[in-house]
Amino acid sequence: MDEMRVRPFDTPTWSLAEVAAAWSGATAEGDASVTGISLSTRDVVAGDLFAALPGASTHGARFAPQALEAGAVAILTDAEGAATLPGDVPRVVVEEPRRGLAAFAARFYDRPSSRFTTVGVTGTQGKTTTTYLAEAALGESRSAVIGTIGTRIAGRPAASSLTTPEAPALQALFAVMAEEQVAACAMEVSSHAIVQGRVDGFVLDAAVFLNLGRDHLDFHHDLESYFAAKAELFTPEHARRAVINLDDAHGRRLAQQTVLPVTTFSTEGAPADWRAVNVRSHRLGSDVTLISPDGTETELSVPLAGAFNVSNAVAAIVALAGEGHDLRELVRGVASARGVPGRMERVDAGQPFTAVVDYAHKPEAVEAVLAALRPVTAGRLIVVIGAGGDRDRGKRPLMGEVAARLADLVVVTDDNPRSEEPARIRAEVLAGAERGTAEVLEVGDRREAIAVAVGQARTGDTVVVAGKGHERGQQVGDVVHPFDDREVLVELIGGAS
Numbered sequence: 001m002d003e004m005r006v007r008p009f010d011t012p013t014w015s016l017a018e019v020a021a022a023w024s025g026a027t028a029e030g031d032a033s034v035t036g037i038s039l040s041t042r043d044v045v046a047g048d049l050f051a052a053l054p055g056a057s058t059h060g061a062r063f064a065p066q067a068l069e070a071g072a073v074a075i076l077t078d079a080e081g082a083a084t085l086p087g088d089v090p091r092v093v094v095e096e097p098r099r100g101l102a103a104f105a106a107r108f109y110d111r112p113s114s115r116f117t118t119v120g121v122t123g124t125q126g127k128t129t130t131t132y133l134a135e136a137a138l139g140e141s142r143s144a145v146i147g148t149i150g151t152r153i154a155g156r157p158a159a160s161s162l163t164t165p166e167a168p169a170l171q172a173l174f175a176v177m178a179e180e181q182v183a184a185c186a187m188e189v190s191s192h193a194i195v196q197g198r199v200d201g202f203v204l205d206a207a208v209f210l211n212l213g214r215d216h217l218d219f220h221h222d223l224e225s226y227f228a229a230k231a232e233l234f235t236p237e238h239a240r241r242a243v244i245n246l247d248d249a250h251g252r253r254l255a256q257q258t259v260l261p262v263t264t265f266s267t268e269g270a271p272a273d274w275r276a277v278n279v280r281s282h283r284l285g286s287d288v289t290l291i292s293p294d295g296t297e298t299e300l301s302v303p304l305a306g307a308f309n310v311s312n313a314v315a316a317i318v319a320l321a322g323e324g325h326d327l328r329e330l331v332r333g334v335a336s337a338r339g340v341p342g343r344m345e346r347v348d349a350g351q352p353f354t355a356v357v358d359y360a361h362k363p364e365a366v367e368a369v370l371a372a373l374r375p376v377t378a379g380r381l382i383v384v385i386g387a388g389g390d391r392d393r394g395k396r397p398l399m400g401e402v403a404a405r406l407a408d409l410v411v412v413t414d415d416n417p418r419s420e421e422p423a424r425i426r427a428e429v430l431a432g433a434e435r436g437t438a439e440v441l442e443v444g445d446r447r448e449a450i451a452v453a454v455g456q457a458r459t460g461d462t463v464v465v466a467g468k469g470h471e472r473g474q475q476v477g478d479v480v481h482p483f484d485d486r487e488v489l490v491e492l493i494g495g496a497s
């Protein structure tokens with residue numbers, strides 16, 4: 001399908017004086033007609049104001065010449081950045097450019113997100129799935145999704161890179177959504193985004209909390225500050241109401257502490273406003289009875305494998321029902337959902353065993369996936385697993401341990417080693433795997449590891465290739481080598497038969 005534009009047709013035009021007036025304490029030099037905003041040289045469009053921010057690894061002002069070359073007409077930066085600019089470059093200098101950037105971008109595009117329902121989903125796992133289910137619930141043509149797999153507006157893909165885009169890109173996407181007259185946008189809100197203010201400057205209609213587990217402690221240092229980052233979204237600056245999963249301990253805590261109006265849900269018997277009971281899971285999905293706050297019972301069919309996806313589906317439905325969308329329509333929409341790429345995605349190349357690709361790259365996700373597949377596996381449960389480099393190290397042994405506790409055979413391999421020594425990452429996963437009961441093999445090369453799993457699989461077995469899901473590359477050092485677990489499985493199964 002045709003790509004959707006990432007900037008609105010209706011281009012705002014601001015003078016540099018107008019830009020400066022939107023910031024307190026700003027000084028402007030020179031003039032320019034600003035028709036867009038970008039924060040990375042990768043996204044510059046002619047007419048842009050290039051926001052050159054200080055970052056953890058470098059200062060954006062270093063890239064000002066490239067941005068101007070690409071068509072930027074002025075630079076927004078701090079005093080440190082301004083000192084490095086050639087004298088004649090039009091500029092606006094402010095004290096903390098990142099802090100005010102989101103509110104500025106929202107104003108620049110005339111607060112586009114106020115023209116449709118916005119649902120922000122946060123949690124350690126299930127964000128992408130929940131946003132996809134929200135899209136299915138409302139119908140693709142009326143909705144938009146922003147997240148890890150990218151952005152989609154009225155069913156058409158639009159380029160975006162981070163799980164939660166930086167505010168200039170986000171607000172431009174909102175402006176496109178408003179032009180396309182979507183009814184709602186479901187977006188993933190990562191904890192990085194909250195901390196960096198990417199979702200400042202507008203108020204979500206509903207903020208959804210799914211769960212909190214082990215990840216990103218390279219960035220947040222400890223679980224308490226990770227929770228605090230997520231909890232920040234559940235304040236009046238960011239959201240009008242909260243939708244919270246009571247099956248999660250941190251969800252229960254958040255429901256107590258937030259000052260927002262709260263709607264709770266549970267799929268595990270907690271006394272919540274919305275309850276999913278009588279969960280009947282099968283190979284391809286689950287059927288459940290959904291009890292509304294007024295006691296009405298509605299049969300819900302979730303066409304995604306794994307009981308955990310019932311929780312994701314209920315989250316999506318509760319968020320949208322609270323915004324006035326018709327429950328029966330939402331339930332019908334969820335029932336017709338297509339799978340989410342790389343999440344419990346079955347690969348069928350005529351083999352006598354089940355093969356599944358799943359994006360589980362955190363301990364709780366590995367646990368949820370293996371627990372879901374065990375009851376539908378007559379034979380052995382085989383998992384191919386690794387952990388990413390330059391990311392939270394503490395989760396590695398935990399992932400190995402849970403894999404070796406719940407599977408029968410664990411093949412430890414590489415998953416985006418990035419700048420790290422792959423053997424050292426594997427050793428950390430293996431250290432945990434040794435504490436489990438499964439047979440454990442180490443095969444660094446990912447294709448080779450999948451080949452070993454496929455070679456071992458017999459009729460009735462299940463092979464899960466975990467960690468990369470929809471990804472299409474394996475990053476070693478700075479180089480991304482083409483690699484798609486789903487394609488590799490098909491090739492290897494084809495070659496083996």
Ligand SMILES: CC(=O)N[C@H]1[C@@H](OP(=O)(O)OP(=O)(O)OC[C@H]2O[C@@H](n3ccc(=O)[nH]c3=O)[C@H](O)[C@@H]2O)O[C@H](CO)[C@@H](O)[C@@H]1O[C@H](C)C(=O)N[C@@H](C)C(=O)N[C@H](CCC(=O)O)C(=O)O
Pocket residue numbers: 039040041042051052053054055056057058059060061063161162163164165166190191192193
């Ligand atoms: C830790 C983190 O989130 N860092 C993000 C942050 O970097 P930073 O502020 O430290 O910036 P920097 O790298 O020092 O660069 C300084 C400035 O120069 C600019 N620059 C830099 C290089 C260049 O070639 N051109 C250019 O213009 C940058 O845009 C930036 O404004 O701002 C940059 C600009 O947007 C992001 O690219 C960068 O994301 C890095 C690449 C990243 O990997 N982020 C991940 C961890 C992330 O945010 N992930 C979450 C999802 C996590 C999950 O739940 O799985 C997400 O929402 O995607």
Ligand SMILES: Nc1ncnc2c1ncn2[C@@H]1O[C@H](COP(=O)(O)OP(=O)(O)OP(=O)(O)O)[C@@H](O)[C@H]1O
Pocket residue numbers: 123124125126127128129130148163188210211308309311312342343344358359360361364365366368369469
């Ligand atoms: N509610 C859930 N509870 C536990 N595990 C889940 C849940 N939902 C999904 N998972 C597992 O987590 C994996 C990732 O799911 P998904 O992509 O929806 O999460 P995410 O929060 O968007 O992750 P990321 O932060 O990497 O973008 C799935 O492939 C599955 O293994």
Ligand SMILES: N[C@H](CCC[C@H](N)C(=O)O)C(=O)O
Pocket residue numbers: 361387388389391415416467468471
């Ligand atoms: N958004 C996640 C993706 C992890 C996927 C896994 N394949 C890895 O490379 O660790 C992160 O950057 O932590």
Ligand SMILES: [Mg+2]
Pocket residue numbers: 127128147148149163188
């Ligand atoms: Mg995601």
